[in-house]
Amino acid sequence: MTEAIATDRNDPAAASAEEAIRVEDLHKSFGNLEVLKGVNMSAKKGDVVAIIGGSGSGKSTMLRCINFLETPTSGRIVIGGEEIAMRADGSPASRKQIERVRSRLGMVFQAFNLWTHRTLIENVTEVPVHVLGVPKAEAHDRAMALLERVGLAEKAATYPAFLSGGQQQRAAIARALAIDPSVMLFDEPTSALDPELVGEVLTVIRDLAAEGRTMLLVTHEMKFAREVSDHVIYLFEGRIEEQGPPEAVFGAPKSERLKQFLKSVA
Amino acid sequence: MEQVIELLSLSPPGWGGNLLRGLLHSLEIALGAFGFGLLIGLGGAIGKLYGGPVLRDILAVYTTVVRAVPELVLILILYYVGTDLINKAAGAMGYGRVEISGVAAGIWVLGIVQGAYATEILRGAIKAIPIGQIEAARAFGMPPLKMLRRVTIPAMMSFAIPGLANLWLIATKDTALLAVVGFNELTLETRQAAASTRAYFTFFLAAGALYLMVTLLSGRVFARIEKWARKGQPGHRRAGA
Numbered sequence: 180m181t182e183a184i185a186t187d188r189n190d191p192a193a194a195s196a197e198e199a200i201r202v203e204d205l206h207k208s209f210g211n212l213e214v215l216k217g218v219n220m221s222a223k224k225g226d227v228v229a230i231i232g233g234s235g236s237g238k239s240t241m242l243r244c245i246n247f248l249e250t251p252t253s254g255r256i257v258i259g260g261e262e263i264a265m266r267a268d269g270s271p272a273s274r275k276q277i278e279r280v281r282s283r284l285g286m287v288f289q290a291f292n293l294w295t296h297r298t299l300i301e302n303v304t305e306v307p308v309h310v311l312g313v314p315k316a317e318a319h320d321r322a323m324a325l326l327e328r329v330g331l332a333e334k335a336a337t338y339p340a341f342l343s344g345g346q347q348q349r350a351a352i353a354r355a356l357a358i359d360p361s362v363m364l365f366d367e368p369t370s371a372l373d374p375e376l377v378g379e380v381l382t383v384i385r386d387l388a389a390e391g392r393t394m395l396l397v398t399h400e401m402k403f404a405r406e407v408s409d410h411v412i413y414l415f416e417g418r419i420e421e422q423g424p425p426e427a428v429f430g431a432p433k434s435e436r437l438k439q440f441l442k443s444v445a
Numbered sequence: 446m447e448q449v450i451e452l453l454s455l456s457p458p459g460w461g462g463n464l465l466r467g468l469l470h471s472l473e474i475a476l477g478a479f480g481f482g483l484l485i486g487l488g489g490a491i492g493k494l495y496g497g498p499v500l501r502d503i504l505a506v507y508t509t510v511v512r513a514v515p516e517l518v519l520i521l522i523l524y525y526v527g528t529d530l531i532n533k534a535a536g537a538m539g540y541g542r543v544e545i546s547g548v549a550a551g552i553w554v555l556g557i558v559q560g561a562y563a564t565e566i567l568r569g570a571i572k573a574i575p576i577g578q579i580e581a582a583r584a585f586g587m588p589p590l591k592m593l594r595r596v597t598i599p600a601m602m603s604f605a606i607p608g609l610a611n612l613w614l615i616a617t618k619d620t621a622l623l624a625v626v627g628f629n630e631l632t633l634e635t636r637q638a639a640a641s642t643r644a645y646f647t648f649f650l651a652a653g654a655l656y657l658m659v660t661l662l663s664g665r666v667f668a669r670i671e672k673w674a675r676k677g678q679p680g681h682r683r684a685g686a
Contacts, residue, residue, distance in 0.1 A: 246584055274588070282586030292577035296599045296677050306585040309595055338677030358585065 198260060199224045199362050199393040200245065205254035207240055207417075214240045216417040218254075222362070222410070225391045229404035229425070232414035233440055238397045239289075241414065242366050245395070246284045247271050258284070259361055282310050285355030289367040291347040293339040299326060299350045300335040303357045311358060318357070325353040329383050345376030352383055363387065363394040370399055401444055405429045413437045449647050460638035460648065467634030468655050471620040474551040474630065479616045481556030483609075486563025491593070493568050504564065511561035517622050523554040524626045547628040555619055562612050570605035571597060602674035610667040617659050631655060 200222045207215040214237045222228045232238045243249040245256055250269045255262060258280050264272035271277035293302050303322035307313040313321075326332050329349040339347050348368055355363060365384065369377045381403050388394060388407040398404050404411060404425065411428040413421045413436075421434040432438045451459055489508070492500045511519065528545050535543045574597065582596045621632035629637075635652040639645040 248580060248584055278586040278588055280586070281584060284584070286581070286584040288577060288581065288584075290577050292575075292581040294578055294581065294596060294600065295575075296602075298677070305595065306587070309591060310585060310587050340677055340679050 197223050199226065199258070200395065201255075201257040202241070202245065203255040203257070205241065205244055205256070206252045207237070207244055207249060208252045213252075214417050215244070215251075218414070218417070218419055220412060220419065220422075222393060222395065224361075224393050226410060227388045227392075227394045227396065227408045229408035229411045230395065230397045230414060231399075231401065231404055231411060231440075232420075233443075235416075236414040237417040238414045239366055242364055242395060242397050245364060246281050246286060247277055248286075278310075282306065282358060283361045285358055285360030285363045287348070287351050287355050287363065287365045287368050289370050291339070291344070291351045291371070293347055293351055293354070295339050298336050298338055299331060299342075299353075302339070302350060303354045306354070307357050322353070322357055325356050326350070328356075329353045330379075343376060344372045345379045348372065348376075348380045349383055352380070352387075356387075361393065363392055365394060365396040365398070367397050367399065399444065401429065401441065413440065415440075449644075460634075460642065461651075463634045463638055464631065464648070464651060464655065467629060467631035468659075470548070470628070471617065471630040471632075472659070473548055474555060474620045474623065474628075475613070475616040477548070477552035478555035478559050478619075479613050481552055482559025482563045482612070482616070485556065485560025486567045487598075489560060489564030490567035490571055493564065494571060508561045508564050511558055512565075516558055516619055517625065519558055520554050520622050521625065523557060524550055527553060547623075550626070551620065551623045551628055551630075554623070555616060558619065559612060559616055562615075563609070566605055566608035566612065567601065570601035570608070573604040574600045599674075603671070603678060606667065606671045606674050610663070610671075613663060613667070614660055617663070618656065 198221060200220075202218055202220045205215050205218040206213065214235075218237075218241055220228070230238045230241065240249055244251045244254075245258070247256075247263070247270075251265070252269050255265075257263070261276075261280065263280060264276060266272050293299075294305065297305065300319065300322050303325055304315070304318040307318040307321070308315055323332060323335060326335050329352055331346060331350055331353070334342060334346065334350075339350065342350070348371075352368075368384065369380050372380065377400070381400065384394075384396070385403075385407055396404065396408065406425075408425050411422060411425050412419055413428060413432075413434070415434075415436050421428060421432060421437045428437070429441065432441060456462060489504050493504050496504070514522075528550065531545060532542055535541070578596060578600055579592070582592045587595065620630045623630055624633040624636065627633070631652055635648050639648040642648070
């Protein structure tokens with residue numbers, strides 16, 4: 180799938196029909212520390228791409244560069260065939276464009292980041308109503324259906340602080356789904372959870388993968404990554420060290436570092 | 446006792462009506478100055494947090510100077526300089542002397558003082574918002590003004606309310622300082638009543654009681670607002686136990 184980049188590049192129309200996300204030569208430095216040293220990747224619609232790597236490998240930074248929560252130092256980000264215009268310093272050139280693109284990317288954070296002053300249902304309807312302009316009643320019905328789907332319909336009127344981490348994260352997934360995202364971005368969605376709560380969140384994500392959602396998933400859950408993904412990227416010190424289908428990456432790793440890494444997390 | 450009641454009765458020869466009128470003026474100015482101060486404070490806090498270097502410097506000078514100089518001095522400066530400047534401007538444009546309303550002048554002067562404190566209260570409150578909440582709003586493409594209205598302001602409320610409640614009480618009491626520029630708020634009315642009747646003790650005690658009532662009522666109102674602002678947050682009492 181990554182080989183497709185080269186052939187598609189000269190034919191943007193063909194690329195945009197199938198391609199959900201393309202990242203080209205992405206660099207990111209924090210001061211003198213270069214965290215990403217030229218990452219290339221792409222995902223087609225319906226792909227589930229798992230991004231794995233040790234802490235400090237740049238996997239979260241890469242995900243956060245895609246919606247410009249972090250400003251890339253250089254590179255290109257193309258989402259659904261639309262390249263995000265960047266200034267020389269890497270910040271988005273057009274506020275309108277980046278806001279429009281962001282409102283189609285469903286981000287799920289490690290720390291949930293639900294709005295604590297709003298109930299679950301209000302969290303889920305917030306972006307549809309106040310960013311996308313969906314009528315309130317329609318957004319409400321959709322939000323209820325989504326909360327139902329993640330098993331939180333009875334908690335709709337509850338504030339996030341009164342829920343477990345697993346419940347909060349499921350609500351955060353419902354919030355991301357509410358914008359009908361073209362791509363879901365998961366930034367270590369289970370890393371902040373107690374072990375016994377991880378399963379309920381993974382079940383929800385597994386469902387989404389099964390229904391053909393395009394997803395980028397930064398995760399430490401290797402078994403899960405192997406199970407749900409179509410493609411696995413292993414990052415090491417800001418570069419893609421190895422990538423391929425999960426059976427290959429997990430079953431027959433070629434790189435010494437990946438072998439070491441898989442041994443250390445097993 | 447009868448004499449006291451007579452002195453405080455609402456209609457002349459009693460001075461109660463004057464006192465209440467003074468109180469009303471005080472509250473009017475306090476409310477106006479508090480509101481004006483909040484506006485300055487919100488702009489100032491946002492400017493300090495997100496503004497460019499020049500704006501940040503200007504705001505730093507503003508909050509430092511206003512908080513350093515005694516309020517009484519500031520009031521005298523702002524009042525006389527302010528009216529002088531307006532009159533000079535009016536004169537230059539060919540108008541005669543402008544009569545500046547006491548209420549407007551009071552709101553302007555106290556508002557500028559309040560604004561400096563409000564800037565710092567709101568800046569602290571915005572900084573206390575967990576960064577993830579702002580990040581989530583950005584990640585979903587919320588435009589800056591909408592983010593301010595839908596996320597930043599409501600999320601900072603619970604952090605800002607205790608400080609703002611203090612600021613409001615200070616506003617009500619700072620109105621007394623306007624007596625020095627001859628504005629007939631509660632303190633000046635009281636002084637006049639006391640001087641005319643020589644019943645100093647009675648009238649200043651009555652004024653003190655009125656200020657106390659304002660404080661007690663304000664406390665209740667702010668307790669309600671705080672409860673509302675803290676919705677969604679588990680109680681401290683329970684968490685601490």
